[in-house]
Amino acid sequence: xxxxxxxxxxxxxxxxxxxxxxxxxxxxxxxxxxxxxxxxxxxxxxxxxxxxxxxxxxxxxxxxxxxxxxxxxxxxxxxxxxxxxxxxxxxxxxxxxxxxxxxxxxxxxxxxxxxxxxxxxxxxxxxxxxxxxxxxxxxxxxxxxxxxxxxxxxxxxxxxxxxxxxxxxxxx
Amino acid sequence: xxxxxxxxxxxxxxxxxxxxxxxxxxxxxxxxxxxxxxxxxxxxxxxxxxxxxxxxxxxxxxxxxxxxxxxxxxxxxxxxxxxxxxxxxxxxxxxxxxxxxxxxxxxxxxxxxxxxxxxxxxxxxxxxxxxxxxxxxxxxxxxxxxxxxxxxxxxxxxxxxxxxxxxxxxxxxxxxxxxxxxxxxxxxxxxxxxxxxxxxxxxxxxxxxxxxxxxxxxxxxxxxxxxxxxxxxxxxxxxxxxxxxxxxxxxxxxxxxxxxxxxxxxxxxxxxxxxxxxxxxxxxxxxxxxxxxxxxxxxxxxxxxxxxxxxxxxxxxxxxxxxxxxxxxxxxxxxxxxxxxxxxxxxxxxxxxxxxxxxxxxxxxxxxxxxxxxxxxxxxxxxxxxxxxxxxxxxxxxxxxxxxxxxxxxxxxx
Numbered sequence: 001x002x003x004x005x006x007x008x009x010x011x012x013x014x015x016x017x018x019x020x021x022x023x024x025x026x027x028x029x030x031x032x033x034x035x036x037x038x039x040x041x042x043x044x045x046x047x048x049x050x051x052x053x054x055x056x057x058x059x060x061x062x063x064x065x066x067x068x069x070x071x072x073x074x075x076x077x078x079x080x081x082x083x084x085x086x087x088x089x090x091x092x093x094x095x096x097x098x099x100x101x102x103x104x105x106x107x108x109x110x111x112x113x114x115x116x117x118x119x120x121x122x123x124x125x126x127x128x129x130x131x132x133x134x135x136x137x138x139x140x141x142x143x144x145x146x147x148x149x150x151x152x153x154x155x156x157x158x159x160x161x162x163x164x165x166x167x168x169x170x171x172x
Numbered sequence: 173x174x175x176x177x178x179x180x181x182x183x184x185x186x187x188x189x190x191x192x193x194x195x196x197x198x199x200x201x202x203x204x205x206x207x208x209x210x211x212x213x214x215x216x217x218x219x220x221x222x223x224x225x226x227x228x229x230x231x232x233x234x235x236x237x238x239x240x241x242x243x244x245x246x247x248x249x250x251x252x253x254x255x256x257x258x259x260x261x262x263x264x265x266x267x268x269x270x271x272x273x274x275x276x277x278x279x280x281x282x283x284x285x286x287x288x289x290x291x292x293x294x295x296x297x298x299x300x301x302x303x304x305x306x307x308x309x310x311x312x313x314x315x316x317x318x319x320x321x322x323x324x325x326x327x328x329x330x331x332x333x334x335x336x337x338x339x340x341x342x343x344x345x346x347x348x349x350x351x352x353x354x355x356x357x358x359x360x361x362x363x364x365x366x367x368x369x370x371x372x373x374x375x376x377x378x379x380x381x382x383x384x385x386x387x388x389x390x391x392x393x394x395x396x397x398x399x400x401x402x403x404x405x406x407x408x409x410x411x412x413x414x415x416x417x418x419x420x421x422x423x424x425x426x427x428x429x430x431x432x433x434x435x436x437x438x439x440x441x442x443x444x445x446x447x448x449x450x451x452x453x454x455x456x457x458x459x460x461x462x463x464x465x466x467x468x469x470x471x472x473x474x475x476x477x478x479x480x481x482x483x484x485x486x487x488x489x490x491x492x493x494x495x496x497x498x499x500x501x502x503x504x505x506x507x508x509x510x511x512x513x514x515x516x517x518x519x520x521x522x523x524x525x526x527x528x529x530x531x532x533x534x535x536x537x538x539x540x541x542x543x544x545x546x547x548x549x550x551x552x553x554x555x556x557x558x559x560x561x562x563x564x565x566x567x568x569x570x571x572x573x574x575x576x577x578x579x580x581x582x583x584x585x586x
Contacts, residue, residue: 003196004533008526008584016585041542041555042525063555065523066585152525 035159072156206561348380353504354514363392513562
């Protein structure tokens with residue numbers, strides 16, 4: 001089953017079984033935000049600590065499917081200790097990787113069951129989705145072949161983005 | 173298919189074109205009829221025939237096809253009424269958009285006329301959001317008190333405190349069959365107790381009507397709602413049955429064309445029932461399709477549909493318990509007279525979304541999520557379940573493939 005293996009790569013299953021940076025940070029000083037996916041009941045809690053222009057620490061809690069929980073774990077490992085500029089860059093790159101498929105959804109209603117459509121004609125800067133920039137996060141690229149699961153993968157990222165925005169608003 | 177023939181599921185399957193397709197190179201195993209059922213060729217061709225030969229707006233033109241369309245639409249009303257054993261089928265059936273709109277119609281038209289501050293509406297903890305949210309909206313708007321009949325550990329209604337809960341109730345809303353637990357509720361018993369209190373009984377029949385013989389008079393209901401698309405009919409059409417005395421006393425729901433006797437610049441006179449509740453051009457082809465679906469179901473016999481699904485449910489519950497070595501929890505009562513073919517599963521600690529994703533690779537269609545019953549999911553203590561729901565066209569092979577897929581999910585997430 002090549003498709004499923006594309007989705008459930010070993011790195012993803014590993015992060016699902018042994019999530020990194022699990023827990024919550026004391027808030028304050030950390031900032032804590034809850035994210036929900038109302039469709040499936042997935043829940044991710046991101047708490048993060050910004051020191052100067054660095055994301056000094058991040059912890060994840062919540063419950064959900066393997067994709068939402070492993071994506072949160074992969075994200076925490078990728079951003080922890082990074083400069084805020086680097087975190088922003090990763091957020092943009094990850095979002096670009098996930099949005100490749102969304103633009104093709106509208107043309108996707110043929111229902112012929114082939115399920116093997118390729119994406120294309122999307123206005124995304126190819127450098128932005130350079131997988132080398134993503135490291136382990138690239139393991140989530142298989143998710144774009146399963147459009148309804150994209151929301152699972154992006155839940156933690158959107159929650160972190162909200163937490164960062166609120167932190168920035170607090171400090172200005 | 174004649175009444176005399178045995179219920180042969182392999183023959184029945186051939187009536188459903190969609191069941192012949194493949195998904196990911198495997199024959200489709202459709203186990204999501206509680207969300208929406210598939211249509212037999214008889215329904216599809218009735219709707220095609222209507223559009224190809226008879227389509228016109230109803231209750232307006234005097235030309236031949238307008239009269240034919242009107243006759244077909246009204247004949248569908250009577251046919252659906254008879255299917256539910258309505259005492260006055262041509263008068264008591266209202267066509268709506270879906271079961272949700274049918275319940276909203278009652279909440280708006282009857283509710284706004286009859287409910288005020290402190291009045292009590294009693295629901296059950298296993299209601300679909302469609303039979304909770306319209307009443308919550310009314311409760312917020314005019315301080316109506318909501319109470320809930322609890323669900324016990326086996327997924328049945330706990331009626332031990334029923335009389336106290338019903339004290340002072342004006343309306344009782346109860347599902348005839350749970351869309352999560354498969355529980356077939358003792359509606360007649362609840363209705364009898366409700367009527368002793370002088371309460372009106374609103375039955376959500378969305379899951380029961382396609383799977384059980386339903387007789388609104390023996391249920392003791394005042395209103396019953398269901399959706400065509402869960403009963404081998406098309407989407408876009410719901411049905412509200414209401415007792416004639418109830419409907420006759422109710423003000424309109426939506427306003428517009430078709431629901432009036434007269435309109436002046438400063439007032440209007442509402443039409444008689446049932447047209448009073450059908451503003452605008454109705455779903456005509458869909459009503460024709462539902463009439464064909466009712467013919468199809470009646471031809472099979474609802475008692476035999478139920479017998480088939482009851483047998484298959486027992487097979488599925490046994491097989492899931494035996495072959496998955498106790499790793500699979502199916503919520504709801506054990507197989508029996510009060511258990512319908514809705515199987516909400518938890519398998520090991522694998523999230524419902526992941527189960528459904530793996531099952532999809534086997535061509536198996538199940539629904540992951542909260543099934544529009546979040547209060548019940550909280551009670552069960554799970555964020556989501558994977559729901560496999562059975563219908564008249566499912567067979568033991570479908571259940572076997574479901575188990576094969578669950579085993580693969582178990583290996584993948586081991």
